[in-house]
Each structure stands twice: as C-alpha cells, then as structure tokens.
Amino acid sequence: MTLAEILASLFPGGHAVTVADGLVSGEGPFAGGRLHVIGVDGDTPLGIEGALALAGRVLDAVRACDRSPILVAVDSDSQRMSRRDELLGLNEYLAHLAKALLLADRSGHPTVGLIYGHSAAGAFIATALATRVLAALPGANPSVMDLPSVARVTKLPLDTLTEMARSTPVFAPGLDNMVAAGAVHAVLDPGKSLAEQVGALIAGLADGDARDRLGAERGGRPVAAEIADRVAERARGA
C-alpha cells in the first residue's frame, strides 16, 4: 500500500497529513477524537534534521495533553550515513526521537508503528521500534542489513547465507523474520479498513513490553524472554 492509500483507509473522511522532504506529519479524525501521524516516506534516510522535526511533532502532541494516539508510519532507508550527521551527534537526535515516543506512550498517547515499506538499522530503532505496538502491511521489508552486506561482513558466501536464511529467522532480513522475532506484533489486512484495524490494536494494548515473549512463541527468538526473566529473578534475589 502507498502512504496515500494508507491515509485514505485510516481517514475515510479526509485528513491533514502532509509529506515534505520524506517526512510525514499531521493528523486526522479518528474514533471520535483524532490520530496524530508522523513518519518517514519514500525510502528516505533519517538524519539529524528529520529526527529533530519528527520529535518536535511528538512533543507537541504530548504538550497538548489530549491523550490522542500517535501513528508512526515508516518507509525509510537506514539512518543517514554521513560525516556531518555523526559530527553533530546523530545518536542523540535518533535517541531523542525514540525518547519522545516513549514519553508520549507513558503520557497516555498510545503509540502505534506501521511499517509499509523498508526500514533499517538506526532509523528503524528510532521510529517504528520505539512504539508500543508495531504493525506491518504485506510487502513491508524491515531489515537490519541486507544479505549481500551480511555476506561481506561475515565473509560467508551469499548462497550459503541465502540458504541459511530460509531456516534461521534470527538473522535474515524481511518481514516474516521480524514478525518471528516479536518485533512486529501483527500484519494487517490491506483489504480491510485500517482505521478499524489500528483502532483494535489500540484497544488491545497490553502493559509492558511483550516482544520477547512473542519472539519465544513464534520461534524467532527462542531464549531471550527466558534469559531476561532469569536475570530479573536473580536480581530480585530469588
């Protein structure tokens, strides 16, 4: 689905969401109130200006104190890779955006990620992965790194990696593997109303971070939940 199609399905009565320089922001009427939308469109890399602008939108929503949900729609590249971004402290800008989303969620604004295209690495962590619940549309392609790059770094033949990727969700790029890891909670049906499906996700929000448990149930992260529980148990002195 394109962003325009997504917005039309979310806001059948129209909306005020715009895209400029690959950055998405605005809002529309939703479930008797409104839904804030921020995001990255068009496979755009996320750099310091973009992260700051999106964080500003999120903080505006928190300041408004209306407890409206915030949707983070993502079709991005990875973080912008440049000497200037790193010189100016890209890690702080990306973390700032993630913290703004985490604060919003704590302040009563349910945060929902929606990945409908690509996203990778730091851009993925600062946007979609910083929401309380992350949904995807079929065809979405989140990754940490593509297989040819993994082949370069691990010095393994691409054929071998491609073969391994079929049976080993823990390292392979792609939506199915991110679902298996528990990072993506649900895949939505593009043939049905997104307003209803997003509304249902918000209504069903659970307390706490369910991702490691989902990863265990789905087999993409077999041990993380148990390890985290075991460490917490020891820390409590049990």
Add this chain to the structure above:
Amino acid sequence: MAIDRDALSWYEASARQRVDALLDTGSFAEFLGPEERRMSPHLPLFDLPRAFDDGVVVGRGRLDGRPVLVAAQEGRFMGGAFGEVHGAKLVGLLRAAREIKPAAVLILFDTGGVRLQEANAGETAIAETMRAIAEVRADGVPVIGLIGGRAGAYGGGGLIAGTCSRLAVSEGGRISVSGPEVIETNKGAEEFDSRDRALVWRTMGGKHRRLTGGADAFCADSVSAFREAARALIGRAPAFDLATLEAEHARLRNRLEEFGDCRDATEVWARLGVNDPDAVPAMDARAFDETVAGVGGANHDAR
C-alpha cells in the same frame, strides 16, 4: 588481592576487570555467570566460537556502599555486539531495576551495535533496552553510561547511550551511529576516510562529545577516573519527563543552528570558543576539563 584502580586502563581492561575494579572491592555478584553456560544458540550455525557469558557481564554490587546494578559489555568478543542472549541479559537487568530501585544502573558500553549473525534479535533487544531505560528513569533510577572501551558505543549502542540519564566518556570512547567503515563502504572515502584515525577520534571521540554536550563527564583512561565520574553523575541525573525532553529538543535544535554548516570538529570547537582547537586532541584530562569549563553548553540537564 586489591586492584590498583589508578593503574588499570579502562581501554585495555576486560569487562570483568572493569566491573571488579569499578565497584567497591569484592562487592560484585554476577547473575547468569559463565558457569551457567547460557551461550548463544545461534553462533554454531555460523561455525563461530561462543562465549560463556555471550559477551556481557551483568550483576549487582556496591558503589560507595550504595547498591547498584551493573552491565558490562566485552568489546573483544564479537565486537561487543548485541546478540539474543547478550541483549536479553541487559533487558532483564533493567526490568528488575524497576522493582529493586537501586541507587543506579551502570552500563559499561563496549559495542559495535547489532551482532549480524543474530541481527533481528539484537535489533529488537536494543529497542527493548531503550524502552526499559525510559521506564527505569521515569521511576527515578538513574541510568549511567560509561564509555571508554575499544569498541566504543556504535550503532544501536549509540542510541542506547543517548537514552541514558548521564554519560561519562574517555578519549577512546567513541559514540556514533554509523561507524567510519560503514560510512566509507556506503558513501566512499571522500565522505569519510576510515583509515584517518585522527579524523575518527575528533568526529566521534569522547572529547568532541563532551565539548558539544553529548556526554556529561570526561575521564582519563583509568578505572578510578570512571569510578569518580559515576559517583558524581548518579547524584545529578535529570528526570525523564516532558520538561527534560523539551530542553533536549531546544539543545539539539541550537546545536544544529550553530554548527550545522561545520565540516570538521575543529570548526565546531573554534565556534564554541576554544582558543586553540588544534591543541584539543593532545590535552590531558585536566587541561581538557579546564577547556570544557571555558565553553558554554557542555553541562546541562537536557538529556
């Protein structure tokens, strides 16, 4: 056997040596230690050796008699990268901190980011860690990052660092998202020559981060210096609330406005008011602290 904290180089020390020497002597107790052999279930598929602790040491101890939880990454094992077990140990520690309410959680970063052989698990664990840090901070427990290892704090490690209440760095403690090699591979050597170590140091190193407010304390490369910094920083951790993030927003916006057209760190330092920017890399910790005191903006609660 007493450890000489002054003599022990943070950069050279292992994760275990750092933890033992950083905390009050003999106070450290590890959770899921090496004897439990909770190793990566995935590395054997890649025919790679495993470590008994998956490259991170977690546990409890005392700092000046006060209870702390601590996690230390081992930068020499797989570049300190986040794998499934590695990340889950940090996540579990942070979740427990919400209940236990220690005086602080100390994270001794030494990481290149996500372990590619377990990329999806590592990436998700980084997101879980950031959420957990936000929650721990909101509950009033400071999360202090100490960065001075050979792997620095790169990739998702840089984002986690940016989520902490306070950061202490040494000169060797680089903080960044894309590493020099990654930028060079993707954008070419004209964009970033990763073999130019001086360029790497002044663009991503501890001194630049400290001068521009990206870190809150600068340490000489010794365990005692990091111990002093951790003790001082615990007492002045900013809250995790709207006021803090609004202040951070203003701080980062100002940085972009003031330095957005700079090509090199030395230009940034000159504009900050550093008299002799070219002398910064060679300054010892004391001279550097005096320089920091002479410029504005390095000390703040906007994190």
Add this chain to the structure above:
Amino acid sequence: MESLTFRHTTKKPLPGAKPQAITGVVASGNLEVLLERVLPPDACEVAIETPITGYGPVWEAVVADFVARAEPGGIRISINDGGARPDTVSLRLLQGARLMEG
C-alpha cells in the same frame, strides 16, 4: 567447530578452595578458560570448543603438559577457543590454575 575432551588422573588435588574462576576472552588468537572445582580430587577434565579443526594432537600435548605441571586435581576446565596459539593456551591454563589457588 570441533569439540575435544581430555581426561586425566592427577596425583593430588589443586590447592585452594575457590569454586570457580574464568580467565581470557574469546577473540582472535585468544581463548577463555573456565575452571570449576566439581570433580573428584584425583580427576581433571578439559573440554575444548574450537573453530580451528584438525589440531587434536596439539591440544592433547598442551593439556598433558599443563596437567603434569599444575596437577589440577578436582578441576573441570572448559575452553572456548578463538584460535589461540599453543603458548597462549598454556599461559591461560596456568593463569586459571593460579586464580583457583588464590
């Protein structure tokens, strides 16, 4: 990866009461050695995981030499090897034994 295990009978137990120790790091040319005081006082076992295959006889000789020198009775030793040279292995084994005595 190759797994190797060597069992030895020793004349005496390793002195000290420390239940376990670990030394070294799994990195290129290095290894980690975990020592646990869990065996009968006249037994020693060394289990090795190494990514470099085909060096069984070298490991066997290095371990036999260590056992003769340290008499590590009662100790189970587990090694994660990152491709260490034999002299590094010997050094780490002796370091580990000293840690258990201390």
